[in-house]
Amino acid sequence: MTKVIHVKDLKKTFITHKRKHGLLNAVKSLVKREYKTKHALRGVSFDIEEGEIVGFIGPNGAGKSTTIKALSGVLYPSSGVVNVLGYTPWKDRVKYVTHIGVVFGQKPQLHWDLPPLDTYWLNKEVYDIPRKEFEKRLNHMIKLLDVEEIVQTPTRDLSLGERMKCKIIAALLHNPKLVFxxxxxxxxxxxxxxxxxxxxxxxxxxxxxxxxVTTHDMGDIERLCRRIIIINNGVIVYDGPIAKIKSDYLTHKHLDVKFNKLDKKFRFKGCKIIEASDYELKLELDTKKQTIKNVVNYLITEFDVADIIVQDPPIEEIIQKIYKQKEK
Amino acid sequence: MISTIKAYLAQAKIGLKVGVKYRFHFLITLLTVPLSLIIYYFLWQAIYAYTGQDIIRGFTFPDLVQYYVLSMIVGFFVWCDVDKWISQDVRRGHIITIFTYPMKFLWQHLAFEIGINSLGIVLQMIPIFLIGFVFFGLAVAPAFNFVMFIVSVMLAFLLAFFISFNVGLSAFWLKKIEGIRRVRRTLLVFLSGGMIPLSFFPQSLQQVSHFLPFEYVRYVPIQIYLGEFSRLGVLSQLGLQLVWIVLLYFLSKAVYKRAFKQFAGAGV
Incomplete structure (x- = not known):
């Protein structure tokens, strides 16, 4: 197996000036600025092998995107070693980025006024893809994602989801070895x-x-990744197989149940009430003791149910559990 | 090397396609040309009648009308909004997607602007020439002057691009650069002789302006067309344009390097 990414003791400290709110403080800050340092990464190390799909998760501000930025060459770290495909990403940017593909879910990467197809043909020249190869790959991807019409429509007329699919094609056409x-x-x-x-x-x-893959969608992680890295407060709190996280920490589901009328007391084995109001119950279900099917069955037969939402606990909760277990 | 050139040609083609999308905008702005020319025409007619002179600051009235026609042509051709695009990308945070794309930042923007402006040749430059010839007594320049005018206008475009590009890069520090852009536009119109020919300026301002790049963006190409320079003079003016381009190119590169460092260090 060849190593694609090697990260050792990566640190990044930002220096920003404090901005307090209010007009007076805004004027004050013109004269005297108070600086504060923010440790976005406090020593992150990991290795990734060729062909892996790694889920990168953590709450907002944990250091996820700082790490991704350092790996994709648009961030100078404060210290540490990063080697991706034999390159140090932030050196020789243009050469390095020809070997990777990057998709930012929230940012436009296709020419806004033109159909995605125009961007693809530009990419063909920019990444120097042989014509035959290009057409073969493009047709294959268009068919797989079912976007034949969509790629001929100006990007600004596409929905968020349609744009997403088109962006992913754009990021993969040159067969990058590594994709963010x-x-x-x-x-x-x-x-x-x-x-x-x-x-x-x-x-x-x-x-x-x-x-x-960085995502908030646990579904993405479960379907795609065998390994996940959880980052919090600039340090890695978990790096290992998803299966372990599932069996150790994803043991509960959250149920959010709305009722037309709640006229009976809810009691069920393996189910804990977290929050209750006249028309709503928030439940925590221990999946080791009870199945979702049984609870839902019970709810529907015994109560006048309007709506049921079943969710995984938020990532913050999993991180807390990991910390707690470490303390033990 | 060839593949690199092909890449930037493809980028210019994207600019051209975007231009074609906005052909209506090009055509509408074209409508303002006869209107402005008519205003200048009557304004100066009144000034010449009032002073009773045939020549003011080296310009006869018909010469001055020609000057304004040419000023419109050059003005449209050197129009460059790259500072707007850069500042928008910085403020909205899209700039990161540009940095993960394997093109050199400066050349990527230059190629795009060349593409979009090349449409202006067809949709703006040629029509204004025709309007000038037919309605405003624009003389057909001798072949040498005409060819040199075209060369000079192309160099003027590069100059305008680099000025605008540097202004755009300031967005990496300042985020909102509307004010500087306004200053840039005003200087570029005023000190390039877009409002009145530079020979109407006070001596001292004319002297200062020789040491600034702005007159090479508009005044110099117009004077070349009007035959104000000797052949040798034309070549030396083109040489000066080139010097400015080279200077501003290296300035752009240096500023860009710092801008990227600013971005990658602070992670805007």
Missing amino acids: LDEPSIGLDVVAKDKLRDFILDINQRLKTTFI
Whole structure:
């Protein structure tokens, strides 16, 4: 197995000036600025092998995107070693980025006024892809993602999800060895999400492309990744197989149940009430003791249910549990 | 090397396609040309009648009308909004997607602007020439002057690009650069002789302006067309344009380097 990414003791400290609110403070800050340092990364190390799909998760401000930025060559770290495909990413930017693909879920990467197809043809020249290869790959991807019409429509007329699919094609046309996907399932409906996940798995298996995926969608992580890295407060709190996280920490589901009328007391084995009001119950279900099916059955037969939402606990909760266990 | 050139040509083609999308904008702005020319025409007609002179600051009235026609042509051709695009990208945070794309920042923007402006040749330059010839007594320049005028206008475009590009880069520090852009536009119109020919300026201001790049963006190409320079004079003016381009190119590169450092260090 060849190593694609080697990161050792990566640190990044930002110096920003404090901005207090209010007019007086705004004027004060013109004369005297108070600076504060923010440690975005406090020594992060990991290695990633060719062909892996690694989920990169953590709450907002944890250091996820700082790490991704350092890996994609647009951030100078304060210290530490990064080696990606034999390059130090922030040196020789133009040469380095020809070997990677980057998709930012929240940012436009296609020419706004033109159909995605125009961007693809530009990429053909920019990445110097042979014409035959280019057409073969493009047709294949268009078929897999079912976007034949969409790629001929100006980007500004596309929906968020349609744009997402087109962006992913743009990032993969040059067969990069390594791809960063930042929030790839934003704006996609359930069917489209499934299609996209299959698509990524297909590319990964056929071409041994390495993927790093940051997401808030646990569904993405479960379907795509065998390994996840959880980052919090600038340090890695977990790096290992997803299966372990699932069995150790994803043991509970959250149920949010709304009732037309709640006239009975709710009691069920393996189910804990976190919050209750006249028309709503928030439940925590221990999946080791009870199945979702049984609870839902019970709810529907015994109560006048209006709505049920089943969710994984938020990532923050998992991180707390990991910390607690470490303390023990 | 060839593949690099092909890449930037493809980028210019994207600029051209975006231009074609906005052809309506090009055509509408064209409508302002006869209007402005008519205003200048009557304004100066009144001034010449009032002073009772045939020549003011080296210009006869018909010469001055020609000057304004040429000023419009050059003005449209050197129009460059790259500072707007850069500052928008910085403020909205899109700039990161440009940095993860394998093109050199400066050349990527230059190629795009060349593409979009090349449409202006067809949709603006040629029509204004025709309007000038037919309605405003624009004389057909001798072949040498005409060819040199075209060369000079192209160099003027590069100059305008680099000025605008540097202004755009300031967005990496300042974020909002509307004020500086306004200053840039005003200087570029005023000190390039866009409002009145530079020979109407006070001596001292004319002297200062020789040491600034702005007159090479508009005044110099116009004077070349009007035959105000000897052949040798034309070549030396083109040489001066080139010197400015080289200077501003290296300035752009140096500023860009710092801008990227600012971005990658602070992670805007």
